[in-house]
Amino acid sequence: MNEIISVDIGHLISERDKLNFISLSDFNALENKYGHVFKEFQMSLQGKKSYLTLSLEEERSIPAIKSLAKNIAAKYENVLVLGIGGSALGARAVIQYLKGPLYNLIQQEHPRLFILDNIDPVLVKYYEDVIDIGKTLIIYVSKSGSTPETAALFIHFYHRFKEAGGDTADIVICCDPGDNGINHIAKSLGCRLLHIPHNLPGRYSVLSSVGFLPSEIIGIDSGQLLEGAHIAHQSIISDGPQQNALFALGASLFELALKGKSIHVLFNYSNLLSEFGLWFVQLWAESLGKKQSLANNVVNAGTTPLTCLGATDQHSILQLFKEGPADKVFGFMKINNVADGIQFTNEFPTEKEYSYFAGRTMQEQLHVEQLATEMSLVKDGKPCYSITLKDVSPKTLGGLFYFFEALVVFTANLWDINAYDQPGVEEGKNITYSLMGRQDYNHKKSKYEQEVSMYNAERRIYSI
């Protein structure tokens, strides 16, 4: 396999079951139906008018990030990234894919890297038990600079770092360049500031300093991540709809959504992809779950993303996938070339449940199980596509990030919705700000307090 990513959509199509799949004639008609939307999308990428392409220009920030990462690695044992949503999930996906789940347990030349994305005080204490804060550099990542969870974590760890005698000028703040609290704090503390391009929304920011700095600190070449994104970009803009992986998958998923497949499952057959799955969930959900179209019609667009892990989740959720509601489309993802050193020996030759393993490899078993799961779902009327990744390299991962970002934006264009905002999460934030006493939300406080009383009055509590 020479290409970094290959996409097979053959089992989204079926002539036998036109209710649950796309018929061949409908598939062939997709270009007529949606080709114009795709061409416009290609032009926006080509003309660098899409926000997505802002990442491609982040190449220029890499030399400074590399030298900062080197300084940090030379001085600190640990790095603690504070961020949530798009400010945490991408970096997590990078570490998991390229360094594995046990990175922090392995003795190495680079610092250990922790990403904290919740305000659970119990979790915070656990972190504090394993990291010596005086030897830990803090990276505060927040596109908006106002996300209350990350602000809270920063207040706490800034205090702890100072207390431990840390040099606050070493703290790195990664945020939007706007005139806001986080920039004021960075300036007054003399922190190191990295700006995320203003128009690059947080959940699309993994290919910027947000993902690049953590990567470089643990020895991953962010230039390679970006090279993969360039490869994906070039392929997406070059091929016509007929040959284009992005068009084939995006248009088919949209068509299936219209046919009632309202849940999109990404079933990853590699633990290295488990965090990628969570990154995908945020990107898909916040970008496509929209009440209103760009023309201000109520559309309640989107499909619900889920992610799970093969083979593990064959033993938990697969039963429902196979025999529960026929409301899902499945994406299977695997890595083609991995270091596969595990070949089974013939330990129990007289036992039929064990002897068939002899001479086979664990990777072979994983891939056979994926195939078996896919086939059994398809046989039962469940549409499946599959993505094969060439290898475990930053280039392939960078291409995958860009491919999914483009897939989401193209799909949003088909729904005629805004792929970049998230109006649905604002109300909860406003209530939180008001109830926690944020000054500029004081005017709403009494309204929300009244609503809270009403809400509490409506509870029906049963005790055990």
Ligand SMILES: O=P(O)(O)OC[C@H]1O[C@H](O)[C@H](O)[C@@H](O)[C@@H]1O
């Ligand atoms: O990076 P930040 O501005 O702190 O935002 C962190 C997260 O906050 C909100 O919940 C948004 O819905 C997410 O899209 C965003 O990723």
